Amino acid sequence: MSQTAHTQTNAALHQAHSEVSGNEFLAFTLGKEEYGIDILKVQEIRGYEPVTRIANSPEFIKGVVNLRGIIVPIVDMRIKFNLGEPVYDQFTVVIILNIAGRVMGMVVDSVSDVTTLSPEQIKAAPEMGTTFDTDYLIGLGTLDERMLILVDIDKLMSSAEMGLIEEAAA
Amino acid sequence: MTVDMSQFYQVFFDEAEELLAEKEKLLLAVDVSAPDSEDLNAIFRAAHSIKGGAATFGFTDITEVTHMLESLLDRIRKGEMALTAEHVDAFLAAKDILKMQMDGHRQGSSVDQDAVSSVCQRLHALSQDSAAHAGSAVQPAGQPEKRATGTASTPTQAASASRSFRIELPEVPQRDVDALAAELGLLGEISQSVLDNKRSVFTLATNEKLDDIIAICSFVLDPDDLKITEETASAVAQPEADTAPPAMPESEPGYGFFEPLKSEIEKKDTSATEQAAAMPQSAHQEAETAVSVEGKPFGRRAADKQPATQESSSIRVGIEKVDQLINLVGELVITQAMIEQRTGSLDPILHERLLNSVGQLTRNTRDLQEAVMSIRMMPMDYVFSRFPRMVRDLAAKLGKKVEFITRGAATELDKGLIERIVDPLTHLVRNSVDHGIEMPDARRAAGKDEAGKLILSAAHQGGNIVIEVSDDGAGLNRDRILAKAKQQGLPVSDTMPDAEVWQLIFAPGFSTAEAVTDVSGRGVGMDVVKRNIMAMGGTVEISSAKGYGSTMSISLPLTLAILDGMSVKVGEEVYILPLGYVIESLQPTPADVKEIAGQGQVVKVREDYLPLIPLHKIFAIEPRYTDPSQGIVVILESDGKKAALLVDALVGQQQVVVKNLESNFRKVAGISGATILGDGGVSLILDVAALLRSSRQLTAAPIFS
Numbered sequence: 001m002s003q004t005a006h007t008q009t010n011a012a013l014h015q016a017h018s019e020v021s022g023n024e025f026l027a028f029t030l031g032k033e034e035y036g037i038d039i040l041k042v043q044e045i046r047g048y049e050p051v052t053r054i055a056n057s058p059e060f061i062k063g064v065v066n067l068r069g070i071i072v073p074i075v076d077m078r079i080k081f082n083l084g085e086p087v088y089d090q091f092t093v094v095i096i097l098n099i100a101g102r103v104m105g106m107v108v109d110s111v112s113d114v115t116t117l118s119p120e121q122i123k124a125a126p127e128m129g130t131t132f133d134t135d136y137l138i139g140l141g142t143l144d145e146r147m148l149i150l151v152d153i154d155k156l157m158s159s160a161e162m163g164l165i166e167e168a169a170a
Numbered sequence: 171m172t173v174d175m176s177q178f179y180q181v182f183f184d185e186a187e188e189l190l191a192e193k194e195k196l197l198l199a200v201d202v203s204a205p206d207s208e209d210l211n212a213i214f215r216a217a218h219s220i221k222g223g224a225a226t227f228g229f230t231d232i233t234e235v236t237h238m239l240e241s242l243l244d245r246i247r248k249g250e251m252a253l254t255a256e257h258v259d260a261f262l263a264a265k266d267i268l269k270m271q272m273d274g275h276r277q278g279s280s281v282d283q284d285a286v287s288s289v290c291q292r293l294h295a296l297s298q299d300s301a302a303h304a305g306s307a308v309q310p311a312g313q314p315e316k317r318a319t320g321t322a323s324t325p326t327q328a329a330s331a332s333r334s335f336r337i338e339l340p341e342v343p344q345r346d347v348d349a350l351a352a353e354l355g356l357l358g359e360i361s362q363s364v365l366d367n368k369r370s371v372f373t374l375a376t377n378e379k380l381d382d383i384i385a386i387c388s389f390v391l392d393p394d395d396l397k398i399t400e401e402t403a404s405a406v407a408q409p410e411a412d413t414a415p416p417a418m419p420e421s422e423p424g425y426g427f428f429e430p431l432k433s434e435i436e437k438k439d440t441s442a443t444e445q446a447a448a449m450p451q452s453a454h455q456e457a458e459t460a461v462s463v464e465g466k467p468f469g470r471r472a473a474d475k476q477p478a479t480q481e482s483s484s485i486r487v488g489i490e491k492v493d494q495l496i497n498l499v500g501e502l503v504i505t506q507a508m509i510e511q512r513t514g515s516l517d518p519i520l521h522e523r524l525l526n527s528v529g530q531l532t533r534n535t536r537d538l539q540e541a542v543m544s545i546r547m548m549p550m551d552y553v554f555s556r557f558p559r560m561v562r563d564l565a566a567k568l569g570k571k572v573e574f575i576t577r578g579a580a581t582e583l584d585k586g587l588i589e590r591i592v593d594p595l596t597h598l599v600r601n602s603v604d605h606g607i608e609m610p611d612a613r614r615a616a617g618k619d620e621a622g623k624l625i626l627s628a629a630h631q632g633g634n635i636v637i638e639v640s641d642d643g644a645g646l647n648r649d650r651i652l653a654k655a656k657q658q659g660l661p662v663s664d665t666m667p668d669a670e671v672w673q674l675i676f677a678p679g680f681s682t683a684e685a686v687t688d689v690s691g692r693g694v695g696m697d698v699v700k701r702n703i704m705a706m707g708g709t710v711e712i713s714s715a716k717g718y719g720s721t722m723s724i725s726l727p728l729t730l731a732i733l734d735g736m737s738v739k740v741g742e743e744v745y746i747l748p749l750g751y752v753i754e755s756l757q758p759t760p761a762d763v764k765e766i767a768g769q770g771q772v773v774k775v776r777e778d779y780l781p782l783i784p785l786h787k788i789f790a791i792e793p794r795y796t797d798p799s800q801g802i803v804v805i806l807e808s809d810g811k812k813a814a815l816l817v818d819a820l821v822g823q824q825q826v827v828v829k830n831l832e833s834n835f836r837k838v839a840g841i842s843g844a845t846i847l848g849d850g851g852v853s854l855i856l857d858v859a860a861l862l863r864s865s866r867q868l869t870a871a872p873i874f875s
Contacts, residue, residue: 055788
């Protein structure tokens, strides 16, 4: 009997493993909350460099930087979601995302690690309680004592609200 | 095993298109009375290659037309038939048909079957017709339908066959065997048998060389798999074989054609004049004479010889790969600039060797950048080559005589620009033929040569390329332009300098043509020409003298990727102004700045009051100076409108590499792009046209509110 149980857990594990093979999340913090985004959307992580301001754009669009010859817009999520006073120092981190062929940078407070979450660990997001519109959330990831707010970064960055992409903004 | 042939279609279409263009160029350049055998061979080869390709892919309609073309050309190049103007016309028509058929296959566009059959008939008629001239030894070439059966052979070829080959094929599909049999059948008499292991064996009696046979076979299969053995001279060889003139054109020394040329032209000229004096020949033919004389005295022929050898030494590479390379090298240049900047502060004695190496790196990077940039460069010939045909057709339609000359076709220009210059240039050339060059009798009355000269030239001038369209026609009519401008309510005066008067024709809706033709004269166009060229960062200038003709010169930057910029500073921010829009910069005296109630300020610059655009207000920057008399105003002009842009200071002038802002971001009002500065930072390039427009809106708005 114990053997059957063992096989079952094994199978379950196996199944979970194959299902979540893509579900690796990069965890980062904004204010006091911890967020996660699909690791496959992340191109690289860099320090914060001075940007060139773009006139007449929303305050959370910090400007553009030169990323090895391409011009990349930088958005500060802390300003976008009113998470305290943004500080720019040597610890400020920019996550460079590659979304729908477009490259953009996202300023966050810090990046912690990459975690693998199985579907069971991902719970549906409650209708309230986060600064993100639930439309842009995949769910909440639970990992031991931690809770990650999983953001559908694709949807968020191409949304009209961000105004980063022409079609959406128009 | 079946291979999906469709994956190769694009290659065939690309290649066939190039071949057709090449063929057209050669046809237009060919001297009807004394065709150069090299050219005829080249035309023949082009037709043959298209046919081969089309047959392989099963485009039978293309094969049919090319086959007729090819058999006719073959006889001309062998000297069995004399080339006439009629032939050239028919060949050109056939070229258009082939293009249409190809588009039909590629894009599914409709193919005009009537036109196809009429051209086929025309070609057929020509080949029939010539048979009568060509004497008893030559008989009409086989029709394509007959050839399709695979074993047809023309009596001519069989008669002159002197060698016999045994060709053993590897195991290939029956379709390929048939195609090959049909192909080889053109060379001579062919018989086919099948070996026990399903392999086919051809016996071919022909006059051609072994290489030619292998070349044909290689369309279908790998030549290494072939076994070709020459057998003893076959019995089909007949006495006539010796009298057949196979090598006549080839034996003509290729280098000699320049010498008789002069007399040839003179002869033609006089004969043309005589003809015209005696009885007005059909305009079509006259125009043709003129065009066929084209270019030769300027050695274009000699240059045309080269492409044949260049072809094999080039590769096709996707444009995105090239662009990526250019990007990476651009990045390298910036990195190198940073290294240079950082080592600049080191003690030159202590770090001599490091500094030497950095100097070396600088030189190498610069060379590398130049070399990489040159990949995108294409010769202007790519554009120029389409004009002889257009001019020829236009002149024929209008009953004018035009001698078309191109110069500097080897001048190189960025591919992106090349593609965008075609339309404006086409317009200017059309205009020159339509409005510039007069009718032959008017020219004669003016004491000019009947054939008008239309010169298209390209040359490098500094960092720019200058393309000129000039004609020796009537020139622009100052009075008529002024009268028309007044009629349209444009602000003009009779004392305006010529250059300003000529610029009037770029105003929207402006045309002085007395009659609207279907060629030009509808008054749309010149403004579009100017706008297109401005959009490429170029300028158009006109010089004209009444009775002596006019010249339109287009000046373009060598590449879209590089822009001559002026960097200006406002507060802590640096912006780039495209130098092409900048007229001057000055510091106005306080008395020259006037406030207009509720509509902002104007600056008096000499006689004009220009609207003042404070850049700091538009971009919400904290400036150093808000008072124009403390800062600097830059006078900008776009679309004929001027304005003064207020900035804090001028930083300098530099060439900048233009980067697209929209590839990762959206369009930003007032910004046309971005560039990377030497220190790795980003600077935005101002969209001057948009700034001027917005300033007008700014000042106009209060009136309605």
